[in-house]
Amino acid sequence: MIPLEHWLYLSGMVFTLGLCGVLMRRNVILVLMSIEIMLNAANLALVAFNKYLPPDPATGATAPDGQVFVFFTIAVAAAEVAVALAIAMALFRRLDTVNVDDVANLRW
């Protein structure tokens, strides 16, 4: 079996990749996609952790809490993205841009 560390390295790499995307991309849609990648890295870690938890001595099985949590994350991320894209649409309609650098009127 593949050791847990490998999954965590993978998830860490994906998370970092997403974070770099958020910091370096200038297009709002791509920034949102990068955040989705970060969330998926967290999901991967959750599932991997759940798989490798020691089983409950009473029942001999591991409760699938972590995997159920992933469903919550997926559902919430979908809701979040729906709202985010609606706002990105409004941004494009009003300011004719999806570039985050152009959205900088509020500053001191």
Added chain:
Amino acid sequence: MNIDTSQLFAIFGVESLLGLLGLVLIVTDLLVGKGRLTGPATAVRTLAFGGLVAIFAWSFVLEPGAEGALGTLDSFALFFKRFFLATAVATLGVAAPYEDRLSAGRAEFPTLLVFTTLGMCLLSSANDFVTLFVGLELVTVVLFLMAAYRPQLPRSIEAGIKFVVIGALSAAFMVYGIAFVYGTTGSFEFSQISAVINAQESLPAGLKFGLLMVLVGLGFKLGAVPFHIWIPDVYQGAPTPTTAFLSVGSKAVGVVLLMRLVYTVMGPAAAQWTTVLAGLAALTLLMGGLGAIPQTELKRFLGYSGISHAGFLLVALATHSEASAGAILFYVVTYLFANMAAFLVIVIVSRTDDDNHMDRINGLANRSPFLALVLTTSMLSLAGVPPFAGFFAKFMVLRAAVAEPALVWLVAFSLLMAVTSLYYYLCILKRIYMRDAVDTGFLEISGGARLLLLLCMLAVFAFGIYQQPLVQAAEAGASSLFR
């Protein structure tokens, strides 16, 4: 995890009623509203107000004690449920004079407000990371919408997009942190995590990392430096009622969850985190204190003022004693009254063109002595000048902190920053009393707005002079965290 469904209503009674109220509001809007996108929303607004007040009153009948797998209804949760309901009612009051400025979606605003309040009440009961995550996302996602509520205004859109990116980012950090906490403790439940944390001498690296990431996620909500970047922009760009709700509600959400995590989950092990929290507190105080000075926009100014208040709350969190927990509860209540009054005054002085430049309050003492008095009270309370409630709140926080020898430097620094912040609050007073008015239009104050302003002002006075009832309520609320 076993969920006892018979307990669910006992624990989540307030939330169930709020959910029901939200649905009723949607249906009412469909049935009553004619040409509803642009028409007035008197029916929905009145119903939302009545429903929220009724639930608020009902929450005083509830007895703490119910506990289940997903949530708990201890006195701490109950205190914050009442607090969030009061915040929502006050926000409706701030939104009422603002409604005419919305070109569409007047009926949806109270509905969204009810659903966010649901999320906040859910969070105050959370004793499990699943409830915490779902509640937190319910709050943030609805707040995104409320920030971008006037899509025809570029600044509202800008506030929305910045809030979305930062909010989603903090959620990602949070889930990643939760994954590591789960992986190293084997549970999402606070009680079990706490048992694992306090069973060992030093925490494993994975658990430390997980807790740190969760702390980062909550730091965004609280507006702690270095996670405060969104605060000034979103405060300035969002419609004023949203800003009012955000400033009190989002901060309190961060406070509730941090208190649960620091006092209950980490328990005695939290002593190891004192340095981290104290460092955050010092940075936040510094940023809030200095950032507000050059501001010329009222809401942006209150954003920086809010950051400095987050600093004081972090000082109390770093202290980790029962006295400091009570001080936090007292602090957020005084902050609610002072802040809501300030935002309602802003709504009134910005008039229909919705200009929030500080010039708008120049010479306010001549234009409307009542508004000038309210704003003065609110600013002095936020600055922490005796005999107003804000002074006593800061005093309680610092008195609790000074008992801990390791935090004496932080107390000295907070005092210094409190004096610095006095400067910019006094600049506001100078504008009110010493400058000539720039805007001379008629300031329309409706009866409801007058009542709310009067109520907030009296509360700020009353809790400053006679603190005992609120102190007792706050201490009773905080006590259940330390069982």
